[in-house]
Amino acid sequence: MGFELPSTDSMLHLPRPTGRSAVGCVDIFTKEKSAKLPLLYRLYYPTSEKEDMNRWPSWFPHSRYSESYMSTFATPRFFQSSLGGIFNWLSGNPRIPANEGSKPLEERLPVVIFSHGLVGCRTTYSYLCADIASQGYYVAALEHGDNSACLRMMLDSPDGEVTWREREILPEGAPEGDLRARQLEYRTREVSQCLDSLHQLDMGQHQDHFIWNTNSDENVENTGLAGFQGKIGTEESIVSGHSMGGATTVRTLNQDNRFTGGVALDSWMFPLKEEEVNFAKEKLLFVNFERFQNNKNLTTMQRFATEPEIEGVASNVISLKNAAHYSCTDILVIFQSTFLGRLVLGKQEDKFDSYARLLTSSQLFNGWVKHHLSNETSHFHSALQASQDNIFHGIKFKEN
Numbered sequence: 298m299g300f301e302l303p304s305t306d307s308m309l310h311l312p313r314p315t316g317r318s319a320v321g322c323v324d325i326f327t328k329e330k331s332a333k334l335p336l337l338y339r340l341y342y343p344t345s346e347k348e349d350m351n352r353w354p355s356w357f358p359h360s361r362y363s364e365s366y367m368s369t370f371a372t373p374r375f376f377q378s379s380l381g382g383i384f385n386w387l388s389g390n391p392r393i394p395a396n397e398g399s400k401p402l403e404e405r406l407p408v409v410i411f412s413h414g415l416v417g418c419r420t421t422y423s424y425l426c427a428d429i430a431s432q433g434y435y436v437a438a439l440e441h442g443d444n445s446a447c448l449r450m451m452l453d454s455p456d457g458e459v460t461w462r463e464r465e466i467l468p469e470g471a472p473e474g475d476l477r478a479r480q481l482e483y484r485t486r487e488v489s490q491c492l493d494s495l496h497q498l499d500m501g502q503h504q505d506h507f508i509w510n511t512n513s514d515e516n517v518e519n520t521g522l523a524g525f526q527g528k529i530g531t532e533e534s535i536v537s538g539h540s541m542g543g544a545t546t547v548r549t550l551n552q553d554n555r556f557t558g559g560v561a562l563d564s565w566m567f568p569l570k571e572e573e574v575n576f577a578k579e580k581l582l583f584v585n586f587e588r589f590q591n592n593k594n595l596t597t598m599q600r601f602a603t604e605p606e607i608e609g610v611a612s613n614v615i616s617l618k619n620a621a622h623y624s625c626t627d628i629l630v631i632f633q634s635t636f637l638g639r640l641v642l643g644k645q646e647d648k649f650d651s652y653a654r655l656l657t658s659s660q661l662f663n664g665w666v667k668h669h670l671s672n673e674t675s676h677f678h679s680a681l682q683a684s685q686d687n688i689f690h691g692i693k694f695k696e697n
Contacts, residue, residue, distance in 0.1 A: 300630060300633075300650040300651050300652035300653070302389070302391055302630065302631060305350065306350065308350055308353075308392055309389040309390075309391040309392070310350075310353060310391050310392040310393070310394055311356070311391055311392070311393055311394060311423060311424045311427075311627060311630070311631075312394070312424060312630070312652060313348075313394045314394065314395075314424075314427045314428045314430070314431030315428055315431065315656070315659075316343070316428065316430070316431025316432040316433065317343075317431065317432070317433070318343030318344065318345070318402065318430075318431050318433065319343070319344050319345075319346060319347065319348050319396065319399075319431070320341055320342070320343060320344060320394065320395040320396070320399075320427045320430045320431050321341070321342055321343075321344035321346065321395060321396045321397070321398065321399030321400070321401060322339055322340060322341045322342070322354065322393070322395040322396070322397055322399075322427070323339070323340050323397065323398060323508050323510075324337065324338075324339050324340075324358070324419070324508065324509045324510070324511065325337070325338055325339075325340055325437075325494070325498075325506055325507070325508060325509075325522070326452050326506065326507055326508075326509055327490075327494050327505055327506050328453065328454075328505045328506075328507075330505055333490055333493075333505075334442060334483075334486060334487055334490055335442065335451070335453075336439070336442075336487060336490060336491055336494055337419065337439070337440045337442070337449065337450060337451075337452075338410075338419060338437040338438055338439045338440065338491055338494075339419045339420065339426070339437070339438045339440075340435060340436070340437050340438075340495075341395055341426050341427050341429075341430035341435070341436040341437075341438065342401045342402070342406070342430055342434075342435045342436070343401065343402045343406065343430060343431060343433055343434075344396060344399040344400060344401060344402060345400070345402055345403075346396060346399045346400060348394065348396060349396050349399075350392065352396040352397045352398065352399070352512065353392035353393055353394055353395065353396065353397070354392065354393050354395070354397050354511040354512060355390050355391075355392060355393070355511065356388065356390055356391050356392070356393060356420055356423060356627065356631070357385060357388075357390050357420070358418075358419075358420060358450070358511050359450065359459075360385070361448055361461060362418060362420075362447065362448055363384045363385040363388075363390075365418075365447040365448035365463075365464065366384055366416065366447050367384055387632065388631050388632065389631075391631060393420070393423045393424075393427065394427060395423075395427050395430075397510060397511065397512055398508075398510065400524055401435075401524060401525060401528055402528070403528070404528070405527065405528050405529075405530045406433055406434055406435055406528065406529070406530055407433075407434050407435070407530045407533035407534065407535065407666075407670055408434065408435045408436075408437070408492070408495055408529060408530060408531050408533065408534045408535065409426075409429055409434050409435070409436045409437070409534075409535045409536075409537055409666070410436075410437045410439065410488050410491050410492060410495075410534065410535070410536050410537070411425075411426055411436060411437065411438045411439065411537050411538060411542070412439055412441065412484060412488060412536070412537070412538030412539075412541075412542030412545040412546060412549075413438070413439065413440070413441065413446065413538065413539065413541075413542050414538070414539045414540030414541045414542050414543075414565070414626075415445050415540060415541045415565075416445075416446070416447045416464065417446060417447065417539070417540075417542070417626070418440050418446050418447050418448060418449075419438045419439065419440035420438075420627075421626050421627060421628070422438060422539065422625065422626055422627065423438075423627050424627050424630065424655060424659075425625055425626075425627075425655065425658060425659055425662075426438045428656075428659045429659060429662060429663060432663050434535075434666075435495065435528075435529050435530075437491055437495060439487055439488065439491055441480075441483070441484050441487060442462055442483070442487065443479070443480040443483035443484050443487070444462060444463065444464055444465035444480065445464065445465070445480050445484070445541060446462075446464060447464055448461055448462070448463065448464065449461065449462035452509060454507065455507045455508070455509065465480075473567070474567075474568075477541075477567065477568040478568060480541070480568075481541075481544060481545060481548055481568045481569075484541075484542075484545040484548075485545060485548045485549050485552055485553075488536055488545060488549045488553070489549065489552070489553045489555075492531055492534055492553070492555060492556075494506065495529050495531050496529070496531040498522055498525045498526070498529055499525065499526060499527060499528065499529040499530075499531055500526070501523065501526040501527075503522035503523065503525075506522055507522075508521070508522065531555075533557060533670050534555060534556050534557060535556065535557060535558050535559060535560065535666050535669070535670075536549045536550065536553075536556045536558075536559045537559060537560040537561070537562065537662065538561065538562065539562040539563060539625050539626065540562075540563055540564065540565045540622065541565055541568065542561075542562070543561035543562055543563060543564025543565060543566075543583075544561075544564055544565055544566060544567075544568045544569050546559045546560070546561040546564070546581070547559070547561060547564065547569055547572065547581065547601060548568075548569065548572065550576045550580060550581060551572065551573070551574070551575045551576055552575075554576070556580075557580070557669050557670060558580045558581065558582075558665070558666065558669035558670075559580060559581045559582070560581075560582045560584065560661075560662050560665055560666070561581060561582070561583050561584070562584050562586075562625045562658060562662075563584065563585055563586040563589050563590070563622055563624070563625065564583060564585075564594075564598065565594065566594045566597035566598050567594070567597075569597055570597050572600075574600060574601055578601055578602070578603035578613065579603055579613065580669065581601060581613060582613050582615070582661070582662075582665045583598060583601070583602070583613060583614040583615065584615055584616075584617070584625075584658055584661055584662070585614060585615070585616040585617070586616070586617050586620035586621060586622055586624045586625075586654075587616050587617060587618055587619055587620055588619060588620060588621050588622065589621070589622035590616070591695065592694050592695055595692050595693075595694055596694075598614065598692060599692055602614050602691070602692055610677075610678075610681070610690065611690045611691055612690045612691035612692070614690070614691055614692050615661060615681075615688055615689075615690055616688060616689050616690075616693070617654055617657060617658070617684075617687060617688055618649075618687050618688065618689065619649075620654050624651070624654040624655065624658065625654075625655060625658040627655075629651035629654075629655070630651045630652050630655060633650075633651045649687050653687075654687075657680070657683075657684045657687065657688075660679075660680040660683065660684070661677070661680045661681070661684070663676060663680070664676040664677030664678070664679065664680040664681075665677055
């Protein structure tokens with residue numbers, strides 16, 4: 298039958314993270330100032346506090362997000378609203394197993410900045426980001442302001458009025474390259490400025506930052522931004538992303554040498570077709586999902602492929618067999634067990650279901666990052682060994 302979402306005390310939720318620590322989270326806004334973009338990111342981090350389901354945020358941060366996901370299928374606002382309600386009902390709007398506002402661990406930990414794909418947002422990859430955080434990282438999941446997100450929440454102050462930045466839809470017949478180039482440049486700036494932002498929090502300089510609580514109607518403990526001082530190890534930073542976020546990962550490595558490495562998940566390479574390679578290729582891991590990749594995309598990716606110096610690994614490109622493009626998102630684990638979800642997304646495989654693919658992505662990610670931050674390969678080799686029947690190495694072009 299495949300994976301189904303767990304339920305605890307009648308509360309539907311994403312799977313619990315698999316790492317050694319429980320996870321906390323906060324939504325952080327930064328104020329627009331001179332050359333600095335206004336940022337929004339959800340920060341996941343390990344906490345010593347016990348899990349508290351009353352403080353787990355909902356997958357949809359606001360009802361507008363369910364409508365915005367549906368904007369892909371319906372342009373008129375009336376239909377978006379109706380379909381959004383159905384989308385919300387079908388999903389069950391599960392909770393994310395991360396205590397909102399928990400205190401971070403006292404130890405100093407490395408950083409991961411995560412860039413979502415087109416029509417995604419800061420919660421689209423909640424399981425992946427929470428699972429990575431549980432292994433001992435600060436994970437900042439950006440909600441991009443380049444008009445590529447399904448919706449971007451805008452807020453100038455904690456008690457200000459929420460406004461929205463809508464997704465930009467390409468006019469019929471307009472060249473896509475111009476739009477994606479502009480968006481990619483904006484995204485790359487956001488990733489670099491997110492690292493600046495985390496460094497400021499680590500230094501105790503948080504005057505231009507504020508926390509927004511999704512559970513604002515509940516009594517959620519808010520430790521404040523001062524609690525992160527001295528704990529966010531921005532000197533050890535990884536950039537990652539999915540689809541358009543994979544392209545953002547590659548561009549960021551090209552432009553910002555502060556990042557130690559990167560993991561690009563099922564990258565959409567179209568925005569990088571003219572990109573030169575200005576970084577050491579062994580810093581980058583591609584994790585592809587076989588069903589999405591075509592020869593044109595792989596041809597661009599081949600410029601960034603190499604043979605990294607990891608014993609027993611032939612390529613920095615690894616593919617999950619028969620995996621769909623959304624395999625690292627929460628979407629498949631939420632919807633693929635429902636009747637309508639199976640009709641739209643297809644049936645899960647019994648031996649390598651949607652959760653198994655999501656978990657494999659996290660394990661490969663964690664192993665690669667440990668190699669680059671700690672110069673050890675055992676975790677990466679263990680992840681490869683555990684998934685050996687479901688992956689293949691290197692770029693394999695498809696026969697016409």
